[in-house]
Amino acid sequence: MPIDPTIAAVPAVAAPLSAQMQSLVSFLEHEAQPMIVLDPGYNILAANDAYRRQFGGTGKPFIGQKCYRVSHHYDLPCDQAGEHCPMKKAQELRGPDRVLHIHHTPRGPEHVDVELRPIFDEHGVITAYVERLSTVRSASARPSDDGLVGRAPAFNQALAALQRVAPSMLPVLLLGESGTGKELFAGAVHATSARAGGPLVVVDCSGLSETLFESELFGHEKGAFTGAAVRKPGLVETAQGGTIFLDEIGDVPLAMQVKLLRLIETGTYRRVGGVETLHADFRLIAATHKPLDAMVARGEFRQDLYYRINAFPIRLPPLRERADDISLLADSFLRRAGGGTRALSIDPDALAVLQRLAWPGNIRELRNVLERAGLFADDGVIRVAHLPAAPVLSGLAPNDSDDKPGGPSGDALGDAPARFAGTRSELAASLGISERTLYRRLKQQGKL
Incomplete structure (x- = not known):
């Protein structure tokens, strides 16, 4: 599948900033929230001190990098990887756009509220974008001892x-x-x-x-x-x-x-x-x-x-629409059930079973099942034998899981991308998976 021709090699350094852009960057330095300046080619031109502290990591260069590589570790813009791209939307609207993304940060994956605004020159041409980022504290994209947990x-x-x-x-x-x-x-x-x-x-x-x-x-x-x-x-x-x-x-x-x-x-x-x-x-x-x-x-x-x-x-989605989150939720519940005194984990086969269950009782039922199974896990590992018999989903659940029943495994993609004449979104639909999952699998197999 061809790669977007607008994506060039990552430059070592950003191009020199114009006087107008230098003034904008100086202004952003006084903002308390993390903010960056992007050019229309997705390159990070500048970042304020709040961004450097919160998202810059320990000396890792990001000026001149593509924003989607820094934030998502993608090789393509977000919209081509099955996500909402605020820059593309801002271009269409010629105005601000706001979206919630999961970004890679020095602390691990985090929910980030992203607001992007275009900057116009005197001719009405978009010359740059200012992106404001706010970390969402009310939910965790990693296993957590309390509160909301999820990434689906x-x-x-x-x-x-x-x-x-x-x-x-x-x-x-x-x-x-x-x-x-x-x-x-x-x-x-x-x-x-x-x-x-x-x-x-x-x-x-x-x-x-x-x-x-x-x-x-x-x-x-x-x-x-x-x-x-x-x-x-x-x-x-x-x-x-x-x-x-x-x-x-x-x-x-x-x-x-x-x-x-x-x-x-x-x-x-x-x-x-x-x-x-x-x-x-x-x-x-x-x-x-x-x-x-x-x-x-x-x-x-x-x-x-x-x-x-x-x-x-x-x-609020039922758990059957959040199969991607079952592993994350299970890890969170096992941490809570252990209470810091007993380490509990789940066998991969047992996790695969949990991801195929219908879960009419949703997250509450998952928590109860894991708490019960933990009582039988004498060595601290929950296995299939420790799980109660329960009905499985009769068909595909509307989620983005790589392991959902009926979804093709990585190898099952075969030469389908090469043989398919339509778009990537049409290919994903024909395979019964999301575009984001298709992108991830193609990247894993080196087909991008």
């Missing part, structure tokens, strides 16, 4: 949406099957917001009766009902200055939904048995595994409340 495209899409909405005050609605990590995502939204210094109050809406829900949420006055011996502040009051996470909001009793709507719309409420109007100050995050739109159509969920909480929906 479906996970990165949800994480990118989180990065967009977290700094705002928009209500967030997390949608996904049970066990997909909705509470962890809610915690990440809160931790990335301006309210991170305030409390995150979790309200489990499932199983609460109408009376109990109102009392828990709004609190009650002394003597409001039998057993109310003292005034009790509600969770809304506890969340002042922070965030409320209404988990499984689809289970809120219909009669209570109107009071919840009033709270969200007016920011006011009353304690049960009280007459004083209190003012709330919180950011709302809600989550559910139920189809709220279908519930609205059946009259089981208020339409006006649905529109209020659905300002920014984020779909």
